[in-house]
Amino acid sequence: MTYAVSGVFCASATPLASDLSPDLAAFAAHCHALVQDGCDGIALLGTTGEANSFSSAERRAILEAALSAGIAPSRLLPGTGLANIPETVELTRHALSSGVATVVMLPPFYYKGVSDDGLFAAYASVIERIGDPRLRVILYHIPQMTGLPISHDLIERLVTAFPEIVVGIKDSAGKIENMEAMIARFPGFAVLAGADPLLLPLMRLGGGGCITATSNLVARELAYVFRNANDPAQAEGVAAAQARINAYRDLSNAYVQIPAIKAMVGRRHGNPRWVRTRPPLLAVSAAEEADLVRRLDDIDTLFPGAPA
Amino acid sequence: MTYAVSGVFCASATPLASDLSPDLAAFAAHCHALVQDGCDGIALLGTTGEANSFSSAERRAILEAALSAGIAPSRLLPGTGLANIPETVELTRHALSSGVATVVMLPPFYYKGVSDDGLFAAYASVIERIGDPRLRVILYHIPQMTGLPISHDLIERLVTAFPEIVVGIKDSAGKIENMEAMIARFPGFAVLAGADPLLLPLMRLGGGGCITATSNLVARELAYVFRNANDPAQAEGVAAAQARINAYRDLSNAYVQIPAIKAMVGRRHGNPRWVRTRPPLLAVSAAEEADLVRRLDDIDTLFPGAPA
Numbered sequence: 001m002t003y004a005v006s007g008v009f010c011a012s013a014t015p016l017a018s019d020l021s022p023d024l025a026a027f028a029a030h031c032h033a034l035v036q037d038g039c040d041g042i043a044l045l046g047t048t049g050e051a052n053s054f055s056s057a058e059r060r061a062i063l064e065a066a067l068s069a070g071i072a073p074s075r076l077l078p079g080t081g082l083a084n085i086p087e088t089v090e091l092t093r094h095a096l097s098s099g100v101a102t103v104v105m106l107p108p109f110y111y112k113g114v115s116d117d118g119l120f121a122a123y124a125s126v127i128e129r130i131g132d133p134r135l136r137v138i139l140y141h142i143p144q145m146t147g148l149p150i151s152h153d154l155i156e157r158l159v160t161a162f163p164e165i166v167v168g169i170k171d172s173a174g175k176i177e178n179m180e181a182m183i184a185r186f187p188g189f190a191v192l193a194g195a196d197p198l199l200l201p202l203m204r205l206g207g208g209g210c211i212t213a214t215s216n217l218v219a220r221e222l223a224y225v226f227r228n229a230n231d232p233a234q235a236e237g238v239a240a241a242q243a244r245i246n247a248y249r250d251l252s253n254a255y256v257q258i259p260a261i262k263a264m265v266g267r268r269h270g271n272p273r274w275v276r277t278r279p280p281l282l283a284v285s286a287a288e289e290a291d292l293v294r295r296l297d298d299i300d301t302l303f304p305g306a307p308a
Numbered sequence: 309m310t311y312a313v314s315g316v317f318c319a320s321a322t323p324l325a326s327d328l329s330p331d332l333a334a335f336a337a338h339c340h341a342l343v344q345d346g347c348d349g350i351a352l353l354g355t356t357g358e359a360n361s362f363s364s365a366e367r368r369a370i371l372e373a374a375l376s377a378g379i380a381p382s383r384l385l386p387g388t389g390l391a392n393i394p395e396t397v398e399l400t401r402h403a404l405s406s407g408v409a410t411v412v413m414l415p416p417f418y419y420k421g422v423s424d425d426g427l428f429a430a431y432a433s434v435i436e437r438i439g440d441p442r443l444r445v446i447l448y449h450i451p452q453m454t455g456l457p458i459s460h461d462l463i464e465r466l467v468t469a470f471p472e473i474v475v476g477i478k479d480s481a482g483k484i485e486n487m488e489a490m491i492a493r494f495p496g497f498a499v500l501a502g503a504d505p506l507l508l509p510l511m512r513l514g515g516g517g518c519i520t521a522t523s524n525l526v527a528r529e530l531a532y533v534f535r536n537a538n539d540p541a542q543a544e545g546v547a548a549a550q551a552r553i554n555a556y557r558d559l560s561n562a563y564v565q566i567p568a569i570k571a572m573v574g575r576r577h578g579n580p581r582w583v584r585t586r587p588p589l590l591a592v593s594a595a596e597e598a599d600l601v602r603r604l605d606d607i608d609t610l611f612p613g614a615p616a
Contacts, residue, residue: 052418055394083391085587086363108588110360110417112453115564118588125587145420147455148588256423279393279433280416280426280456 003190003208004136004167005102007040008222009077010215011048011194013262014062016276022054022062026271028069030216033269038223039215041075042066043104047145047172048213048258051079053278056087060094073099077211081106081140085122089129102136104170104211109146116154120161127162135165138211142172142194149173152185159189170194170211176201183207196222196249200242203229213257214248216265221245224306241306247299255292259284263292311498311516312444312475313410315348316530317385318523319356319502321570322370324584330362330370334579336377338524341577343383346531347523350379351412353387355453355480356521356566361586364395368402381407385519389414389448393430397437410444412478412519417454424462428469435470443473446519450480450502457481460493467497478502478519484509491515504530504557508550511537521565522556524573529553532614549614555607563600567592571600 012034015026031042044066045051045059054062063078080091080103092103107114108122127137139158141150150169158166171179172194179191179198183206190208193199199210199222215222221241228234252260259277263284266274275283284292320342323334339350352374353359353367362370371386388399388411400411415422416430435445447466449458458477466474479487480502487506490499491514498516501507507518507530523530529549536542560568567585571592574582583591592600 047418052391053416054392055398058394083360084362086366090363108361110355110453111588114588115590118590121590122587145418279429280419280422282423282426282429 003188005077005138005190005192006208008038008209008215008219008226009041009043009192009211010034010039010219011046011211011213012042012044013216013258013265013274014045014049014054015271015274016278018273020276020278022058023273024061024065026269026274027062028065028071030265030269031066031069031071034215034219035071035075037219039219040209041077042071043077043079043170043211045079046104046211047142048216048261049079050258050278050281052082053281056091059091063095063098063100067098067100073101076100077102077104077138079104079106079140081108083108083110085125085129088126092126092130092135093132096130096132096134101134102138104138104140106140106142107146107148107150109148112147114148116151116157119148119150119154120157123158124161127165133164136167137162137165138167138190138192139169140172141169144173152182155182155186155189159186168192168208174198179207180205197242197246199225199245200229200238213261214245214252216261217268218245218248218305221306237307240304244299244303244305247303251292251295251299255284255288256281260292263289264296267293267296311496313385313446313498313500314516316346316517316523316527316534317349317351317500317519318342318347318527319354319519319521320350320352321524321566321573321582322353322357322362323579323582324586326581328584328586330366330373331581332369332373334577334582335370336373336379338573338577339374339377339379342523342527343379345527347527348517349383349385350374351385351387351478351519354412354519355450356524356569357387358566358586358589359387360390361589364399367399371403371406371408375406375408381409384408385410385412385446387412387414387448389416391416391418393433393437396434400434400438400443401440404438404440404442409442410446412446412448414448414450415454415456415458417456420455422456424459424465427456427458427462428465431466432469435473441472444475445470445473446475446498446500447477448480449477452481460490463490463494463497467494476500476516482506487515488513504553505550507533507553508537508546521569522553522560524569525576526553526556526613529614545615548612552607552611552613555611559600559603559607563592563596564589568600571597572604575601575604
């Protein structure tokens with residue numbers, strides 16, 4: 001199956017300066033490291049990137065920092081979905097004006113119990129107001145944060161109304177059955193796993209790839225699984241790669257996930273300032289960080305990962 | 309008990325023009341009608357006001373429209389809490405710069421499962437960055453939308469750290485037991501009911517008043533209950549007033565509440581354009597509106613309300 005969007009995309013974390021403003025230089029360096037690791041692209045400003053903890057001006061600056069550092073616009077998939085339509089339109093237009101055509105778009109996430117008709121009206125209004133045929137939208141299914149599941153009937157209506165524009169979904173709910181049903185019902189619509197352990201099963205079902213948090217750390221393994229999932233000759237290497245991915249995921253989930261990922265990224269880059277988060281998220285404590293580093297060393301011994 | 313904030317405040321709805329921009333003239337007229345009805349103030353840009361469906365620029369324009377129309381700054385309690393801290397600071401500073409000191413502040417509502425430490429850090433960061441001793445903050449407990457309950461321990465920490473600033477809470481969760489416990493634990497901290505049926509029991513417990521949706525329609529009755537709740541000589545009038553309030557509330561809850569309230573406000577002002585909502589909320593259908601008008605007529609017959 002050919003998809004408009006396919007590959008391993010990093011739900012990149014966002015480093016912060018001491019005043020908790022985005023550390024744009026550290027972010028740009030991280031983006032380059034992710035491409036070096038084998039990421040096809042960077043889904044910056046998602047949940048892991050603390051996007052909704054930044055102002056629109058900060059979000060524009062973060063995207064511009066990646067572009068200025070030489071990351072190709074085609075590799076950048078910023079999150080642009082806010083609770084309100086006008087600022088979602090504005091952020092998405094800013095991305096398009098920078099040559100960044102593909103965005104990951106949350107539904108407007110304040111109200112709960114919203115009907116599919118209401119969510120369709122919101123997405124349609126955003127797409128029509130933008131009015132740019134270059135736009136490519138990846139829907140974002142993360143009901144544990146939004147309370148607003150993206151139903152299959154809603155997808156059906158959106159891909160029918162905007163077949164060139166609504167090209168895929170990031171499914172962060174962690175249920176392979178939901179992904180399998182979308183692959184079956186919507187040929188050519190890219191289903192991207194938001195949960196790392198599901199990359200291998202998803203690729204064996206013909207999925208489009210992933211946008212995950214541990215790709216900040218183990219993108220090499222994710223890229224290996226993505227490329228070789230359906231090659232029986234690589235089954236052993238694929239299993240080893242997925243085991244390392246899962247170990248990282250399990251470790252981050254033993255703490256509050258996003259702060260734990262940031263602490264691990266800090267260790268990776270030898271930059272302890274990466275540990276900072278913006279409220280309401282809080283950085284891991286020094287004790288947690290020490291514990292986490294010790295357990296990371298164990299993982300590196302027990303799960304060496306994909307073949308070199 | 310003396311409270312810094314006390315009375316009947318309207319969680320005012322926001323009328324929209326045909327392009328779904330805020331209809332500022334209709335909004336200003338509605339504010340005057342609410343004051344005429346007996347509202348002590350207007351808690352504009354809350355959940356009923358579809359605040360999070362507007363951009364920050366639109367929110368500033370809505371507040372400015374009420375001020376320009378001659379509503380006293382001391383009567384305006386705008387919602388200024390967004391998912392991110394910098395724009396919450398910016399919106400709140402804008403209110404203060406217009407002489408509006410009291411705001412209703414949601415917690416940063418994207419992430420779920422956030423700790424009290426994280427919510428404390430977020431509120432404290434906003435208050436400290438604003439750095440204005442005139443500021444008065446009403447916390448906003450509406451877990452059915454935010455997924456982030458405001459715990460009593462969090463209130464304790466906030467009123468201890470900012471005793472002059474954190475002055476009350478809007479409790480929209482609809483449990484009188486929670487309100488009673490806060491009244492007992494935090495003397496001088498104004499507990500405001502977000503659910504209309506609870507105004508009378510709350511006032512009998514010594515509460516601070518209310519910020520509710522049906523006050524767009526029956527503020528006269530709410531003001532009557534507020535003033536006379538503890539006067540045995542007025543018990544009959546108070547019961548009649550509360551019965552009318554409850555009938556309006558029940559009627560709005562028979563539909564999607566906010567669109568139903570807007571349709572009823574439209575009927576009140578003889579302005580059918582009030583029915584418009586911004587996605588993801590959808591206006592009531594023509595059939596629903598006809599049904600609603602018929603049932604409103606029944607209420608007006610069955611529940612005449614407070615004594616003139």
